[in-house]
Amino acid sequence: MRPEAVAAMLPWLTEHHANPSGAHRPAREARRALDDAREIMAEVLGARPGEIVFTSGGTEADNLAVLGTADRHGGVLVCGATEHHAVLDPVVGRGGRVVGVGPDGVVDLDGLAAALDPDVTLVSVMLANNEVGTIQPLAAVADVVRTAAPAARLHTDAVQAVSWLDVAALAAPADLVSVSAHKFGGPKGVGVLVVRDGVDLAPRQIGGGQERERRGGTPNVAGIVAMAAAAEACVADRSTTVARVAALRDRLVDGLLAAIPGLLETGLEIGVDEPGATRRRGRVAGIGHLCIPGVESEALLFLLEQQEVYASAASSCASGAMEPSHVLAAMGVDRRLAFGSLRLSLGWSSTAADVDLALAVLPPAIDRLRQFAAPTPA
Numbered sequence: 001m002r003p004e005a006v007a008a009m010l011p012w013l014t015e016h017h018a019n020p021s022g023a024h025r026p027a028r029e030a031r032r033a034l035d036d037a038r039e040i041m042a043e044v045l046g047a048r049p050g051e052i053v054f055t056s057g058g059t060e061a062d063n064l065a066v067l068g069t070a071d072r073h074g075g076v077l078v079c080g081a082t083e084h085h086a087v088l089d090p091v092v093g094r095g096g097r098v099v100g101v102g103p104d105g106v107v108d109l110d111g112l113a114a115a116l117d118p119d120v121t122l123v124s125v126m127l128a129n130n131e132v133g134t135i136q137p138l139a140a141v142a143d144v145v146r147t148a149a150p151a152a153r154l155h156t157d158a159v160q161a162v163s164w165l166d167v168a169a170l171a172a173p174a175d176l177v178s179v180s181a182h183k184f185g186g187p188k189g190v191g192v193l194v195v196r197d198g199v200d201l202a203p204r205q206i207g208g209g210q211e212r213e214r215r216g217g218t219p220n221v222a223g224i225v226a227m228a229a230a231a232e233a234c235v236a237d238r239s240t241t242v243a244r245v246a247a248l249r250d251r252l253v254d255g256l257l258a259a260i261p262g263l264l265e266t267g268l269e270i271g272v273d274e275p276g277a278t279r280r281r282g283r284v285a286g287i288g289h290l291c292i293p294g295v296e297s298e299a300l301l302f303l304l305e306q307q308e309v310y311a312s313a314a315s316s317c318a319s320g321a322m323e324p325s326h327v328l329a330a331m332g333v334d335r336r337l338a339f340g341s342l343r344l345s346l347g348w349s350s351t352a353a354d355v356d357l358a359l360a361v362l363p364p365a366i367d368r369l370r371q372f373a374a375p376t377p378a
């Protein structure tokens with residue numbers, strides 16, 4: 001967590017315990033803290049304070065956007081094939097349509113147009129992908145939606161975007177926007193769904209009428225206050241952090257590509273002449289994604305962990321399960337190659353020493369696994 005978030009959170013864990021729905025002075029103080037956090041999140045996300053609905057994180061925000069729309073309006077739900085399961089599963093579960101992506105992970109706009117008709121009530125396309133970091137052209141998506149399904153609401157999962165992108169500007173065409181605090185230096189278990197004025201959803205949690213009847217339940221005051229502090233700190237240094245972390249990520253990925261024979265950078269044409277930073281323009285700064293022929297990522301993660309490099313094979317929610325990532329499958333990555341995928345994530349606190357360690361540890365670990373690997377069948 002960012003230190004600003006920890007500092008903001010602590011008094012709400014140690015000194016203040018009132019429920020913001022109460023009537024007494026401590027309750028009013030808690031309510032004021034919530035109002036302040038609501039204003040900050042609104043500013044960061046390009047929304048009005050009344051459009052902010054506090055949730056328990058990205059999953060709840062995504063579920064509320066998708067299922068809340070389905071329950072209120074019926075109709076057909078549509079999403080991109082590389083969405084997080086918090087969007088994909090509810091869309092598929094309600095019989096919705098899934099639109100393909102290109103080899104770079106960008107949603108196929110013609111395919112999207114073909115999937116839309118006046119029965120569509122929600123289109124969900126994420127701002128940035130959590131596995132490979134692809135940034136989606138949301139303005140172009142919005143144009144397609146407004147033309148082919150004018151009554152549909154546009155939802156964007158911006159969970160992976162806040163640290164790296166100007167969400168207020170880029171998510172402006174969306175009616176519903178999800179974010180999650182732990183992706184930008186806040187605590188786990190708290191997030192926001194932006195619900196633009198006039199966008200009507202069925203609540204999924206019903207009870208005390210909190211969040212203007214859109215999400216019942218006593219709000220997580222400490223978490224929300226910390227989320228706002230993290231968001232403020234993140235936006236204040238975003239441009240310098242993005243430049244610094246992108247340079248670290250490029251040094252890491254370019255260094256690995258140079259050191260490890262056959263290594264592939266997922267979704268990018270390998271071997272083009274442009275420098276890496278330019279080739280990675282359509283990706284968020286904090287993700288490097290590689291496929292390693294002849295290596296199973298589960299074994300590699302184990303070796304890396306022993307040397308204190310903590311990486312991921314697919315999305316962290318799925319790692320541990322031996323199913324290759326649906327994101328890589330949608331991008332057309334060969335199934336066998338997808339079993340050797342590696343996601344290296346960096347954040348605001350990543351350092352040059354972290355990159356040095358990964359550069360020192362990864363090539364011999366991969367070499368070792370390749371020596372023991374059975375020859376791959378043709």
Ligand code: PLP
Pocket residue numbers: 056057058059060062084086126128129130157159160180181189190191
């Ligand atoms: N959406 C995306 C793109 C994510 O990366 C994640 C978490 O990794 C989620 C949604 C779920 O968010 P949370 O973990 O806060 O429930």
